[in-house]
Amino acid sequence: NETINKIAAGEVIIRPVSVVKELMENAIDAGADQIVIIIEAGGKNRITVRDNGCGISYDDLPLAFKRHATSKLDTIEDLENINSLGFRGEALSSVSAVAKVQIITRNDPEELGSLAIFDGGKLINQRVCAYNRGTEITVRDLFFNTPARRKHMEKDKKEELIVRDLAQKIAISHSGIRIQVNCNDRIVLDTKGTGNVIDVVKELYGVDIANNLIPLDYENKPMKLTGFVGNLKTLRNHREDQIFFINGRYIKNNHLAQALDEAYEGYCMKHQHPMGIIFIELPGRMLDVNIHPAKTEIKILNESLVCLLFKQGIRETLRNANLIVDV
Numbered sequence: 112n113e114t115i116n117k118i119a120a121g122e123v124i125i126r127p128v129s130v131v132k133e134l135m136e137n138a139i140d141a142g143a144d145q146i147v148i149i150i151e152a153g154g155k156n157r158i159t160v161r162d163n164g165c166g167i168s169y170d171d172l173p174l175a176f177k178r179h180a181t182s183k184l185d186t187i188e189d190l191e192n193i194n195s196l197g198f199r200g201e202a203l204s205s206v207s208a209v210a211k212v213q214i215i216t217r218n219d220p221e222e223l224g225s226l227a228i229f230d231g232g233k234l235i236n237q238r239v240c241a242y243n244r245g246t247e248i249t250v251r252d253l254f255f256n257t258p259a260r261r262k263h264m265e266k267d268k269k270e271e272l273i274v275r276d277l278a279q280k281i282a283i284s285h286s287g288i289r290i291q292v293n294c295n296d297r298i299v300l301d302t303k304g305t306g307n308v309i310d311v312v313k314e315l316y317g318v319d320i321a322n323n324l325i326p327l328d329y330e331n332k333p334m335k336l337t338g339f340v341g342n343l344k345t346l347r348n349h350r351e352d353q354i355f356f357i358n359g360r361y362i363k364n365n366h367l368a369q370a371l372d373e374a375y376e377g378y379c380m381k382h383q384h385p386m387g388i389i390f391i392e393l394p395g396r397m398l399d400v401n402i403h404p405a406k407t408e409i410k411i412l413n414e415s416l417v418c419l420l421f422k423q424g425i426r427e428t429l430r431n432a433n434l435i436v437d438v
């Protein structure tokens with residue numbers, strides 16, 4: 112079973128950012144409105160994620176670290192209509208299989224919290240302790256028992272940047288959550304949790320850029336677009352600032368990026384790319400999120416139609432903002 116967990120871990124936990132992603136998603140699912148992330152050495156030595164969510168009860172704690180233990184799916188039909196970010200019940204078991212994990216948590220209705228330590232997947236110790244509502248998980252010595260994975264990690268700085276990038280994307284898509292990231296004792300991200308995306312954008316890009324963004328608010332059934340696109344002063348020669356979310360989930364999709372560029376046709380050069388922080392809403396039946404455990408790829412069914420609607424939506428927004436003129 113330990114071996115199985117290690118293998119499963121290899122699917123889900125590839126590098127420090129995988130841990131941060133899973134723990135942040137759990138915090139979000141737990142209803143937290145504050146998340147603190149602390150990493151050391153790019154997350155290789157230490158990753159802590161602390162939230163003020165619902166916590167885990169003393170009795171449920173060992174179960175939460177078992178493979179395929181999830182509190183988020185009641186029936187098999189739920190798989191079709193996933194609202195929570197996690198649903199596989201693999202994250203905690205996988206993380207604990209390849210690292211040393213300490214968890215402190217208190218479930219809201221309980222008076223006392225619990226503290227538990229896992230080492231290479233084994234529960235070493237669990238006891239009650241006083242704690243605030245919420246959960247703090249600390250992951251140390253990632254991949255200490257899987258040398259092949261350990262060797263595959265990048266330099267600390269690179270791993271840190273990957274973690275910061277993920278935290279930024281989650282901060283954009285969860286503007287109501289206050290997210291703080293601390294790397295080697297330096298605060299590198301601190302959002303206010305106001306619930307306004309533009310406040311997060313200001314935090315990340317500065318006020319000048321934020322002032323050059325055009326709000327998106329477009330609906331063409333079954334698609335809805337919100338967020339922001341850049342005006343012609345914010346064209347870039349890279350695509351890093353084209354950020355897409357589908358139903359609140361950050362995704363990578365080259366066809367959407369291409370469609371965004373095409374919406375600016377006639378107004379930007381081949382090597383130029385507009386900024387876009389774009390939330391796409393689509394009915395769940397048009398998506399397949401079950402494609403990979405790491406879940407950054409989402410398969411859009413009927414993608415070319417979606418891209419066409421998307422491009423029309425952006426184009427119309429630019430026209431309405433008098434940025435472009437179509438004849």
Ligand code: ADP
Pocket residue numbers: 133137138141162164165166167175176180181182183196197198199200201202203204245246
């Ligand atoms: P999944 O998120 O797919 O359910 P995980 O392995 O990530 O699986 O977590 C297992 C279970 O542990 C969750 O279903 C949830 O009940 C509980 N859990 C994990 N993290 C937290 C947290 N930060 N706050 C509250 N409950 C949590």
Ligand code: MG
Pocket residue numbers: 133136137196197198200202203
């Ligand atoms: Mg999870």
